[in-house]
Amino acid sequence: MTRHATQPIDGQKPGTSGLRKKTRMFMQPGYLENFVQSIFDGIGGAAGKTFVVGGDGRYFNAEAIQTILKMAAANGAARVIVGQDGLLSTPAASHLIRLNKTDGGIILSASHNPGGPDEDFGVKFNTPNGGPAPEGVTNAIFARTKEIDAYHKLDVADVDLGTLGETSVGDMAVTVVDPVADYEALMASIFDFGAIRAMIAGGFTISFDAMHAVTGPYATKIIEGTLGAPAGSVVNGTPSPDFGGGHPDPNPVWAKTLMDRMMGPNAPDFGAASDGDGDRNMIVGRGCYVSPSDSLAVLAANATHIPAYAKGLAGVARSMPTSAAADRVAEKLGIGIYETPTGWKFFGNLLDAGKVTICGEESAGTGSDHVREKDGLWAVLFWLNLLAARKASVAEVMQDHWATYGRNYYTRLDYEAVPTEAASALMDGVRDRLGALPGQSFAGLTVEKADEFSYHDPVDGSESHGQGLRIWYEGGARAVLRTSGTGTEGATIRCYLEAFDGEVLDDPTKLDAVRAATMELAGFQSHIGRTEPDVTT
Structure with a gap:
């Protein structure tokens, strides 16, 4: 039966x-x-x-x-x-x-x-x-x-x-x-494995933290095996049912051991991490953390160094909370830029229609038209290929990028396991005042405009509403507030902060003003009892 x-x-x-x-x-x-x-x-x-x-x-x-x-x-x-x-x-x-x-x-x-x-x-x-x-x-x-x-x-x-x-x-x-074989063949068809092998043979050092998750076997086979990196270049490479008791999220908080190593005196040339199911990535150079938003922009700007993208990109797509760094690249390249809601499924129509080649989210996900998911190891191999082609360090690539396009200073603040009622009260409190916010000042910044993001799919005409609250301040700073759907209890409030500067490229205080203004505007302290996040990326 x-x-x-x-x-x-x-x-x-x-x-x-x-x-x-x-x-x-x-x-x-x-x-x-x-x-x-x-x-x-x-x-x-x-x-x-x-x-x-x-x-x-x-x-x-x-x-x-x-x-x-x-x-x-x-x-x-x-x-x-x-x-x-x-x-x-x-x-x-x-x-x-x-x-x-x-x-x-x-x-x-x-x-x-x-x-x-x-x-x-x-x-x-x-x-x-x-x-x-x-x-x-x-x-x-x-x-x-x-x-x-x-x-x-x-x-x-x-x-x-x-x-x-x-x-x-x-x-x-x-x-x-074999879970790796067909995937490795796909990567070999996209990237110049010979150039990466030669770079590694010349002494280039790598530390890839698989976080006791699924990309361990993939990275071990490709990076240590095919590309010839020394044994031990992949750490935490055996998948574990509880991810070694850790949190398999590739960010500076949960991959702290890797971050400490990359910021230390004897750091490898290149560091990277991936998450539980292998679709996210973190990129770190010696003494240089690369934000996911910047990584997307750098990949778009350097795509012609990659064999599969040598003829150029059809377009670039990013999720709405992701910084506008990729927009500046697309504008210079003369290709389309698309802003979608959070969620990889929104990129699918654009990829299937040939409107974009590369897409990404601020939550450590980037990918291209080779699959219809974000792809952590693909992003790592992309970085290795462009470093081999440019014969430059991660820090040098980032400095050159900011000098060319300006810098979109950016951070994301995660407030996890917030009681659902408190999270709703905070979000509704901002939503109900969107029309009245322009002209008001908070912590010294004046709101220029505010709205709730809606998306019209240019391929199938579908509409998606309620995709995040956006506040722009005079001077070009932006804040986005949304609740995340990736947790399993309570609510996660995500606050995204951004400010652009075309001249000052290394100002650690650049986001202080927009952060103070947004905490006051949304009433974080009064609604959820705190302004300090659980995770900052």
């Missing part, structure tokens, strides 16, 4: 990155099954279809994949391609979906969130283009979760996912693949 009676479970609404909840919630009887069945039902069924399945190796990953395989077989799927031991980085999964022309894929990850029995888990569906499901699909999945009365699952033994090759579950074929 494959049919199991069930009933709807509240709260299974997918966000921008699928459904994320505490791991123990997913482990409850029927919880994962209800959501997976709703995915299959929401896309018109699984019969005769082929899917990619994999995850970042976090706690409950292996058990969840076995459940998904048995459910896919019971729902009539023809084939599932799964990474060995259940591992696939998110960009590698996107590539496999596209390479094999499958009907989509199910990716198990909570990205940069901690893992473990008392931490976070996530499930998301990616469509046949390799990208996260758009709102029309997630809405259909959510609608099904509210009316589901049964799920289908075979009662069979678990599949051996440790052995490469073909096996089966019922009548469904299961192909266990």
Whole structure:
């Protein structure tokens, strides 16, 4: 018997990155099954279809994949391609979906969130283009979760996912693949591996912190293996169910050991880190941290050094909270620049339509048209390739970039696990005053204009509203306020601050005024009882 009676479970609404909840919630009887069945039902069924399945190796990953395989077989799927031991980085999964022309894929990850029995888990569906499901699909999945009365699952033994090759579950074929091989081949088709190898052979040193997450095997194979970096260049390279007890978010706070090393007296030439599922990145030079917004702009400005982009870019896209540094590059290159809501799925239409080649978010995600996800290791290899081509250090590249384009000083302040009511009160308090803010002064800065960001998709005409509160101050500074959908409890308030200077390129106080003004304007102290963030990037 494959049919199991069930009933709807509240709260299974997918966000921008699928459904994320505490791991123990997913482990409850029927919880994962209800959501997976709703995915299959929401896309018109699984019969005769082929899917990619994999995850970042976090706690409950292996058990969840076995459940998904048995459910896919019971729902009539023809084939599932799964990474060995259940591992696939998110960009590698996107590539496999596209390479094999499958009907989509199910990716198990909570990205940069901690893992473990008392931490976070996530499930998301990616469509046949390799990208996260758009709102029309997630809405259909959510609608099904509210009316589901049964799920289908075979009662069979678990599949051996440790052995490469073909096996089966019922009548469904299961192909266990090397999670790195096809992805490495794709990277070799984009970058000049020979130039990077020569640079490393000449003494260039690297420290890549895989943060006990999924990119460990990828970085070890490519950076230490193919590119010839010495053993030990990749640290924390073995995936762990709880990410070594750490927080797999590549930023200066959670990758502090790497930051300390890169700012120390015997720093390597180049440092980098990636996150839980491999789609985010952090770039650090010797004594020089590169903000994600600046990294996007630098990649766009240097794209012609990369073989795959040697003919130039069609355009660049960035999320709205990301700094305008990339806009200045696009303007100089004479190519399109697109500002989208936060969430990688909004880049998908632009990439599919050929309007942009490179895109990125301030939250440490950059990517290109090679897949339909952000890609952490791709960004690291891009930086290595441009450094090899320019024969310059990270610090020299950044100084040259700012001298050419000016500097968009930028930071993001994260206030995590804020009680939902308090976060809503803060946001609503600003939202309700947007029309009255222009002309008012706060901590010495006067508001020039304010609005709530809405997006009109130039490809399919869809509209997305309520995408963040924007405040511009006289003199060119900007602040953005939004709540994040990547956490699993309470709310995360994100405050983004930006100020441009075309002449003064190293002023550590540049953002002090816009920060003070925004704290006062939004009432951080009165609403949530603090002005100091949990994380600053």
